[in-house]
Amino acid sequence: MKLTVLGKYGPYPNGANTACSGYLIEQDSTKILVDCGSGVLSRLISAIDINELSAIYLTHLHFDHTSDLLPMGYLLDDLNKDVPVYTHLTNCEYEKILFKNKHFITTHIDGNSIVNIGNLKLSFMEMCHPVINFGVLIEGDKKLGITGDTKYCENVISLAKQSDYLLADCSKPIGFNGPHMGAEWALEIVKESGTTILATHLSPFTQNDIFKNQERIISVEELKTYYL
Numbered sequence: 001m002k003l004t005v006l007g008k009y010g011p012y013p014n015g016a017n018t019a020c021s022g023y024l025i026e027q028d029s030t031k032i033l034v035d036c037g038s039g040v041l042s043r044l045i046s047a048i049d050i051n052e053l054s055a056i057y058l059t060h061l062h063f064d065h066t067s068d069l070l071p072m073g074y075l076l077d078d079l080n081k082d083v084p085v086y087t088h089l090t091n092c093e094y095e096k097i098l099f100k101n102k103h104f105i106t107t108h109i110d111g112n113s114i115v116n117i118g119n120l121k122l123s124f125m126e127m128c129h130p131v132i133n134f135g136v137l138i139e140g141d142k143k144l145g146i147t148g149d150t151k152y153c154e155n156v157i158s159l160a161k162q163s164d165y166l167l168a169d170c171s172k173p174i175g176f177n178g179p180h181m182g183a184e185w186a187l188e189i190v191k192e193s194g195t196t197i198l199a200t201h202l203s204p205f206t207q208n209d210i211f212k213n214q215e216r217i218i219s220v221e222e223l224k225t226y227y228l
């Protein structure tokens, strides 16, 4: 399984040549895009042939995780290509706009759902964020957990314990008080679960070397592919 980080910033990019949340997970011919924030579409087009995109999973519907889906609809029109999109049903106005394009074939998931896409199996776990956010466990030849956006909660540890790698929203400054995890929680997750953390969702004002020399914590880099 491999993970390409298309964008890691939130809630807005960090200047030129950066992007908000977007991750491409590939195993053999299965290619899943997890989240699609601003700046992600151009990088996705550069990374793969969109005709080969198997599915999209959206952890939640905040703009920095979804906004590039809107122009993607135009591309799918031109290609006449349908893409399955999995996410939790929220019934908000933005959801109706986001999935208006007929090429997005939406399926609503919850904590009991199991989704098989190619040779990857996805299951879901609700985290703790101001809007409903389901983390995902992607099982292939490795197990990759992705938290989406969340503050520290029991389910983060539960997902981490099932994962070889946990792509986690844990890059806010130490002591951060809000709906994401400050860097201190990355250490706690490693201690509690023994997993390896791929730290992401940096605030534009967070220093990039926040996890320098920390064992089992990798601060991910944009446009880098990680062979898990």
Ligand SMILES: [Zn+2]
Pocket: 060, 062, 129, 149
């Ligand atoms: Zn969010």
